[in-house]
Amino acid sequence: MQAVQDECAVLAQALHDDLAQLLSFALIQLDIAQAASTEPGDYRDAALRHGRDLIKDALRTTRDVIGSLLDAAQPTAPTFDAQCLLLAGEIGRITRQTIDVDCAPITAAPPPAVATVLLRAIRELLANAGKHAPGARVRLSLRQDTQHAGGIVLAVSDNGPGFDPQCARPTARGHCGLHRLPAALRKVGAQFTLHARPGLGVRAHIRWSPRLGTASIMASMPAVIKATSS
Ligand SMILES: Nc1ncnc2c1ncn2[C@@H]1O[C@H](COP(=O)(O)OP(=O)(O)OP(=O)(O)O)[C@@H](O)[C@H]1O
Numbered sequence: 697m698q699a700v701q702d703e704c705a706v707l708a709q710a711l712h713d714d715l716a717q718l719l720s721f722a723l724i725q726l727d728i729a730q731a732a733s734t735e736p737g738d739y740r741d742a743a744l745r746h747g748r749d750l751i752k753d754a755l756r757t758t759r760d761v762i763g764s765l766l767d768a769a770q771p772t773a774p775t776f777d778a779q780c781l782l783l784a785g786e787i788g789r790i791t792r793q794t795i796d797v798d799c800a801p802i803t804a805a806p807p808p809a810v811a812t813v814l815l816r817a818i819r820e821l822l823a824n825a826g827k828h829a830p831g832a833r834v835r836l837s838l839r840q841d842t843q844h845a846g847g848i849v850l851a852v853s854d855n856g857p858g859f860d861p862q863c864a865r866p867t868a869r870g871h872c873g874l875h876r877l878p879a880a881l882r883k884v885g886a887q888f889t890l891h892a893r894p895g896l897g898v899r900a901h902i903r904w905s906p907r908l909g910t911a912s913i914m915a916s917m918p919a920v921i922k923a924t925s926s
């Protein structure tokens with residue numbers, strides 16, 4: 697990808713420095729010739745006018761191509777599914793655990809502020825699997841939500857020792873990763889579901905859609921704002 701971007705930047709520069717400059721100078725010369733033409737409206741004047749229009753078109757086209765190449769040379773932020781892949785790779789390296797990743801391409805990505813919270817939640821769930829289920833098979837999946845347009849469903853699971861969520865309380869001061877997840881996700885309109893039982897591993901689902909997001913943000917607004925916007 698970086699190689700393609702570099703190539704686009706080089707091409708844009710070459711087009712600008714060579715072709716666009718030549719066309720600009722040719723246009724100036726034609727302008728001078730046209731201004732010096734003794735009999736406006738004669739055959740020579742018409743040919744000059746036509747040649748000038750053609751060069752003007754060529755220059756405009758060249759500048760459009762330069763613009764497109766420069767756009768293509770801009771570094772693009774990784775897509776949400778690519779960010780999930782990168783995150784799984786990073787946590788896998790830290791925990792030395794293989795994480796099976798099954799991330800479908802997402803057509804409508806969540807807004808950046810939501811994506812940040814979702815990625816933080818995945819990080820915590822994958823890290824938990826690495827810490828509390830060493831050697832287990834860990835899996836991360838991402839799917840487009842078939843029930844809610846533009847929504848996504850994330851799942852993190854492991855087949856480790858599992859635990860009883862009723863009994864799982866922060867074991868020591870500052871251990872609160874899992875406990876903070878539901879509220880943090882609710883704030884951006886995501887739903888969190890945890891299935892965990894001793895001996896049966898852990899499965900966590902996060903569901904987000906633009907519709908859920910709007911409803912949740914409205915619910916967390918002060919009453920006065922809700923009243924004025926309804
Ligand atoms: N994947 C898992 N497998 C087994 N037990 C788990 C798993 N995830 C969480 N737990 C249990 O739930 C407890 C609470 O998890 P939580 O993420 O809140 O705390 P922590 O991971 O111990 O600390 P912190 O996340 O703050 O660094 C854990 O201490 C552990 O006993």
Ligand SMILES: [Mg+2]
Pocket residue numbers: 820823824872873874
């Ligand atoms: Mg944790």
